[in-house]
Every structure is written in C-alpha cells, then in structure tokens.
Amino acid sequence: MKTTSRKQTIAFAIEYAKTLKLGDIILLAGDLGAGKTTFVQGLAIGLGLDVEVTSPTYAYMHSYADKLYHFDCYRLKSGAEAEILGLTDYFDANGICVLEWAENIAEVLPQNCKKINIQKVDENTREIEVL
Ligand code: ADP
Numbered sequence: 001m002k003t004t005s006r007k008q009t010i011a012f013a014i015e016y017a018k019t020l021k022l023g024d025i026i027l028l029a030g031d032l033g034a035g036k037t038t039f040v041q042g043l044a045i046g047l048g049l050d051v052e053v054t055s056p057t058y059a060y061m062h063s064y065a066d067k068l069y070h071f072d073c074y075r076l077k078s079g080a081e082a083e084i085l086g087l088t089d090y091f092d093a094n095g096i097c098v099l100e101w102a103e104n105i106a107e108v109l110p111q112n113c114k115k116i117n118i119q120k121v122d123e124n125t126r127e128i129e130v131l
C-alpha cells in the first residue's frame with residue numbers, strides 16, 4: 001500500500017485498527033522518519049482513543065487508556081532487559097501492543113506477532129507493507 005501524505009498514513013492505520021483484537025502484538029518496522037509514530041497516532045484514533053501519541057523513546061513504553069501500549073525498544077539491548085523492566089508483562093495485559101525496534105528484544109517476543117513495515121520512498125510517499 002502506498003500513501004502520499006501523513007494524513008493518508010493515518011487514515012490507513014485507522015482502517016487497520018479495525019482488524020485488531022485485544023491481545024494483538026504488532027511489530028512496526030521502519031527507519032527514523034518513516035512514519036511509525038504517525039501510524040500509531042492512526043491506530044489510537046481507530047481504537048477510539050482521544051489521546052496525543054508521542055514517541056516513547058525515553059519512557060520505553062506509553063500506555064494509552066490501558067488499551068494501546070506503544071513501545072520503543074531502540075535503547076534496549078536484550079530481551080532480558082525488557083523483562084527486568086517489566087515491559088514484557090504488557091504482552092499479556094489484554095490490550096494492543098505496538099512495538100518499534102522490536103528486533104532488539106527478539107528473544108522475548110511472543111509467536112504470531114503481526115508485522116507492519118513502513119519504507120520512505122520520497123519526501124511524502126511511504127510504502128506500507130502488512131505481513
Ligand atoms: P518515525 O516514528 O518512523 O521516526 P514519524 O512518524 O515520527 O516517524 O515521522 C514521520 C514524518 O514524515 C512526519 O514528519 C510526517 O509528517 C512525514 N511524512 C511525510 N509523508 C508521510 C507519509 N506518507 N506517511 C507518514 N508520514 C509522512
């Protein structure tokens with residue numbers, strides 16, 4: 001799926017949110033500036049949450065209404081570290097987890113995670129792949 005504006009990516013994420021069930025875990029991949037946080041803003045809207053989504057870089061995880069859990073694993077070095085911080089507990093919290101840089105904690109990820117890859121094509125174009 002190709003989007004040509006931030007708004008279109010949000011619209012796509014709103015639609016995608018409708019396919020989710022509580023307990024789902026989504027691995028969201030893409031380089032810096034690809035649109036991962038933008039995508040999560042759309043997920044929040046699609047889940048009916050009236051919240052401002054910001055990057056959880058320094059907090060590791062932001063919880064929105066205990067329904068949407070947004071992780072940034074960029075600064076984690078291992079799955080063990082995620083466990084020590086209690087982050088992995090949220091996988092079983094019956095919300096929807098969306099993870100950026102999940103590869104850093106690969107050993108502790110549950111099976112059957114959903115995957116979204118976002119690639120920057122040019123300034124305003126993104127290729128979004130749902131796996
Ligand atoms: P990431 O979280 O992957 O680092 P952000 O979502 O924070 O990325 O930033 C994406 C940036 O790219 C925003 O400034 C956004 O306005 C811009 N952008 C331009 N075109 C698009 C598009 N088609 N989809 C998503 N973001 C886009």
Ligand code: MG
Nearest residue numbers: 036037038055
């Ligand atoms: Mg981000």
